[in-house]
Amino acid sequence: MFFLTGTNMNKKTFDFTIIGGDMRQVCLAKLLALKGYCICHYGLCEPLKAPCIQPLDSLLEAVSSSSVCIAPIPFSKLLNKAPYLEFADLLSDGHTLFAGCIPKPFFKLIQAKNIPAFDFMASPEFSYWNAKATAESTLANAILLSPRTLFESRCLILGYGKCAKALARLLSMQTPYLSVAARNPVQLAEASLTGAQIISLEQLSDCELSSFDFIFNTIPAPILTSALLEQISPSALLLDLASAPGGFNLEEAKAMGRNAHLLLGLPGKCAPLSSAEKMMSFIFQRIKISS
Numbered sequence: 001m002f003f004l005t006g007t008n009m010n011k012k013t014f015d016f017t018i019i020g021g022d023m024r025q026v027c028l029a030k031l032l033a034l035k036g037y038c039i040c041h042y043g044l045c046e047p048l049k050a051p052c053i054q055p056l057d058s059l060l061e062a063v064s065s066s067s068v069c070i071a072p073i074p075f076s077k078l079l080n081k082a083p084y085l086e087f088a089d090l091l092s093d094g095h096t097l098f099a100g101c102i103p104k105p106f107f108k109l110i111q112a113k114n115i116p117a118f119d120f121m122a123s124p125e126f127s128y129w130n131a132k133a134t135a136e137s138t139l140a141n142a143i144l145l146s147p148r149t150l151f152e153s154r155c156l157i158l159g160y161g162k163c164a165k166a167l168a169r170l171l172s173m174q175t176p177y178l179s180v181a182a183r184n185p186v187q188l189a190e191a192s193l194t195g196a197q198i199i200s201l202e203q204l205s206d207c208e209l210s211s212f213d214f215i216f217n218t219i220p221a222p223i224l225t226s227a228l229l230e231q232i233s234p235s236a237l238l239l240d241l242a243s244a245p246g247g248f249n250l251e252e253a254k255a256m257g258r259n260a261h262l263l264l265g266l267p268g269k270c271a272p273l274s275s276a277e278k279m280m281s282f283i284f285q286r287i288k289i290s291s
Contacts, residue, residue: 012066018039019063042058042059085109097115098282099118126279134166139170141261150171155215157196159218160184160190213233222249229252243264
């Protein structure tokens with residue numbers, strides 16, 4: 001472990017550099033410091049300074065101060081702090097990068113420089129845990145944002161990927177009135193094994209959308225058109241968990257009087273400490289540090 005020795009940042013003064021991110025990265029910095037490591041950070045979502053945690057003034061200073069750089073989940077959040085090319089140029093031989101959802105063009109750039117990069121979300125173990133955390137956080141938000149109980153309510157999930165599957169498992173404990181809409185026949189077959197009623201996306205307009213109390217979208221494509229939004233009851237809760245472009249036009253839904261909300265990055269908002277613990281374990285396994 002390194003320790004702070006003055007203000008010269010040209011040497012690798014810190015064990016870890018954390019760049020950008022949300023409360024997951026804030027919690028991660030604190031956890032690493034509790035382990036005795038020295039952390040520097042740039043662009044965190046909140047000010048953070050402690051004996052072993054040091055804020056820095058520039059991306060260059062941060063990257064040059066440690067050989068292990070931890071960027072946000074998703075990596076696209078880094079664009080608020082630096083373009084991909086600028087960040088890639090700062091990384092050099094001896095650096096190791098950790099981030100989530102690393103874009104292929106950026107990955108190729110640093111591969112060409114022989115810089116090891118590890119994507120949290122490319123790990124099945126981490127991504128499945130993240131799906132569970134997202135599902136749990138979704139239920140917490142659904143309870144807060146709806147005047148109804150989830151218990152025995154009619155729920156519809158759009159899509160049946162990792163997050164949707166985790167959400168379906170939790171919802172099936174709350175209500176017997178669960179439906180899943182997907183395009184893939186294999187996913188529909190899987191959903192039917194949970195006891196959910198299955199609906200083909202092509203038949204969504206015929207499934208009486210007005211009867212659902214909760215609708216959860218997990219598909220990152222405009223599934224709910226204006227005509228379909230019109231069918232949804234104003235008393236229903238409509239939650240979009242999908243990344244851009246999302247499953248519907250949020251402003252349009254609100255203009256129609258629908259109780260609609262966009263919920264992104266839920267593990268970072270609702271379970272940042274647990275997320276940080278998983279991230280730290282992932283990092284330690286890759287750089288061979290015993291936790």
